[in-house]
Amino acid sequence: MAKGIKVALAGNPNSGKSTIFNNLTGIRQHVGNYPGVTVEKKEGYLSYRDYDITIVDLPGTYSLTAHSLDEIVARNFIVDEKPDVVIDVIDTSNLERNLYLAVQIMELGVPLVLAMNMADLAKKRGILIDEDKLSRLLGVPLVTTVATKKLHMNQLLEKAVTLIEGKSDLHPPVIRYGREVEKQLGRLSAEIARDSEITRHRSPRWLALKILEGDSVVIDRVKKSAVGEKVLSMSERGIAYLRSIYGDDPEAIIAERRYGFISGACDESMKRNFELRHNTSDMIDTILLNRLLGLPIFFFLIWLTFKFVFSLSAPLIHGIEILFGYLGHLVGLLLPEGSAIQSLVVDGVIGGVGSVIVFIPVIYLLYFALSFLEDSGYLSRAAFLMDKFMHKIGLHGRSFIPMLLGFGCSLPGIMATRTIEDENDRLTTLLVIPFMSCGARLPIYILFIGAFFSEKDAGNILFLIYFIGILVAVVMAKIFRSYLFRGKSAPFVMELPPYRMPTLKGLVIHMWEKGVLYLKKAGTVIFAGCVLMWFLSNFPMNPSYSKDYDLLIREAKGERQIAELERDRNMEKMKKSYAGWVGKTMAPAFKPLGLDDWRVGVGLVGGFVAKEIFVATLGTLYAVEVEEGEPYSLRQALKRARRSDGDPLYTPLVAFSLMIFCLLYLPCVATIGVIRKETGSWKWPLFTIAYTIGVAWIVSFLIYQGGLLLGLG
């Protein structure tokens, strides 16, 4: 019988960990979450010899302190789930730094195998490693690998299995921290060892070490134990004592010793035959990170990204629009005329889904462009370039990437705030991300800009909308940082990966993975939303009309009059539907914003389900006014919409005010759900709901009333 074993894959970011994971497991993967947090958990399965192996891909981290969520998750997995072996993927060209994580895993007392990855790159850089010697010095088996070429993947498994079978004669040494620290460690661990509960999974020495390092998670845990009080008062004295002799925190002493151990091992086993002073990456950086050129180039690249996305997607969108128009028309012919089923299929289903599909090109192209920036190594430079500016508005350079992702979709953006260590920085970023105009809002802009602005102005208006979103985010961040989350933000220290030419395959995979997330949402939530909106706008089925339309139609003369009467009847039916009731109830609140269309009220409610539903809803609500035989075109319907006094319902100013409202008000249900998950309480999602509506109303009000004063109405 095959024996099941569990392998955890650890490693620094950019060490090639994911590539090794993919090489080992192929397509047999499962993506989920670690319990209680939204850190993504990837599991893969494979058979090797007579073992069924489950590989868990831990989050990429530099160390195992309690410093960020990723690190805590990785550490807890190793400690609590007790994998049979941990494979730590090492970027061999950055050996010393990568071994820091390895040493911390060693100290957890789990069997460890090192995958010395990027061995080819290290060689190219003149780094020669005596593997046997390094392996003996560290007391762990190691295998050199080149993940990108799938080199030595089986050897890696072989070493791991050999270690599990207990056939390895290597034993990791215990790192000694010097007499004074050891004395404290000895006293603390003796005390901790008296509690069998807390030491069941963790060794007393490790716990003592972490307490001296000031590890908040371990300290909290020990505090709750039977020996907590004694241990903590003992450790406080110990820390004060160590500080008095070394003139530094024990944490610094401990880190220094660890690096001492590592550099000792490296000095003996590693040789450099030449040193590269300025490689290509540095050359590129002298331009892209230049004091004067850096920011202009950055803004140019962002502009180029948007240009690329929107000019390429425009014809595709147009094609899809036409396609769905005809599809709706054709299917409509097959179903009984005027029946509820025809209305459901044509207006509810095809119209709704069409409005979603229509901007798949934008989403995918945007993800393609962002993946290009990320894979090339530029995105971390962008964060660095923006750091100074972000600091000025009270945020952190790291906030920049989540906010940029927010342009695609708020969900990945909010999830990416996990990489921001400081809780204040993180919450502020998370709360303003919904103002970054996500892809789902695009169809709204495309619809209204196309209808009310000339082709020449379209680009500028779109840019202005995005810009207002950013501006509001900046102002709100500043306000939050000054009143709600006070305190200094965390230091910006970030690795800049060397520039790489992204591979097309890599880009397509990234684009696909992120795009599918959207599609899944579109397939379920949005579809359900569309049908719900259709129901709300079509029921009650037979309201009491103000006129007897049936009689009037029978008596009417000429086709034209009949068509007009039918249109009026549909209009009235819609007004008396549940959706109409909701829209009309909310209508007075929108009047000061220039919005005098009850259908907008309904659309905004639908937009809470998902922003793209706003367009779908308007489509459903306006479809009744579209004449027979004409392909579905919402733009025409909006342009023709009139007030009771005959003035057009929409002017460019009204359309703009509406677009800004759509940009700022309520993030979609999914975003609220993610905020709830990421902050662990209902407090912040509810706060987000309230404050975004307030901000949206105020900004739209200012724009509309200001526009009227300037005579733009």
Next chain:
Amino acid sequence: MNKNKPVIPLSLVKPGTPVVLEGITGGLGLRRRMEGMGLSRGSRFTVVQNLGPGPCVIAVGEARMALGHGMSGKILVRERG
């Protein structure tokens, strides 16, 4: 190591200069972060780029590390001659 050279903040070091880390002033946050990235007292690195007062890029072995606004004034180094 050249003990004759003075200890100065990183912000004053010219690009291309090899230095030894002597200490990190300021918060625990910065120190922890630096330790995780492989920088503790005695670490050797080279300043690659200085983007005005504050932000700079350093080379630690083969890795390039970006230090944000306000960091380099808190990092004390000694030039390696």
